[in-house]
Amino acid sequence: SSPDSDGGTPELEKAGLLNKTKIAEGGRKLRKNWSPSWVVLVGNSLVFFKDPKSQTPSSWKPGNSRPESSVDLRGAKLNWANDLSSKKNVFKLRTITGNEFLLQSDTDSLIREWYNTIKNVIDRLDRE
Numbered sequence: 001s002s003p004d005s006d007g008g009t010p011e012l013e014k015a016g017l018l019n020k021t022k023i024a025e026g027g028r029k030l031r032k033n034w035s036p037s038w039v040v041l042v043g044n045s046l047v048f049f050k051d052p053k054s055q056t057p058s059s060w061k062p063g064n065s066r067p068e069s070s071v072d073l074r075g076a077k078l079n080w081a082n083d084l085s086s087k088k089n090v091f092k093l094r095t096i097t098g099n100e101f102l103l104q105s106d107t108d109s110l111i112r113e114w115y116n117t118i119k120n121v122i123d124r125l126d127r128e
């Protein structure tokens with residue numbers, strides 16, 4: 001059965017530090033503002049926290065820190081987007097509500113892992 005088939009706590013799939021910028025809100029283009037973000041993939045959601053390095057150690061314990069924002073992956077689209085940035089290793093996540101994010105890491109293996117993991121969740125939700 002799937003990890004959350006009993007309606008219990010969703011399984012944490014992945015967490016780590018990525019560079020992030022939002023580039024659209026409800027289809028409306030935004031000015032880029034790149035910043036490091038602690039990204040957590042849990043259940044059907046991608047959850048963004050402030051960069052833990054910019055906070056005191058006690059303020060970023062999982063139960064303790066409030067997410068900055070969270071993205072529902074159901075119906076989302078994921079695409080490599082190296083044409084949308086001068087940075088390398090960039091992908092774009094577009095939610096069903098027309099919010100668009102770029103996520104980036106200088107580490108090739110790390111960004112590929114994130115891309116594949118998010119893609120798997122989106123594909124699983126598409127099949128439901």
Ligand code: I3P
Nearest residue numbers: 021031032033034084085086087090102104
């Ligand atoms: C933006 C900033 C971004 C850059 C963006 C610039 O300038 O340098 O880092 O995106 O390029 O407009 P500002 O700080 O003045 O807003 P990338 O790093 O992703 O290239 P863009 O306008 O070509 O997207």
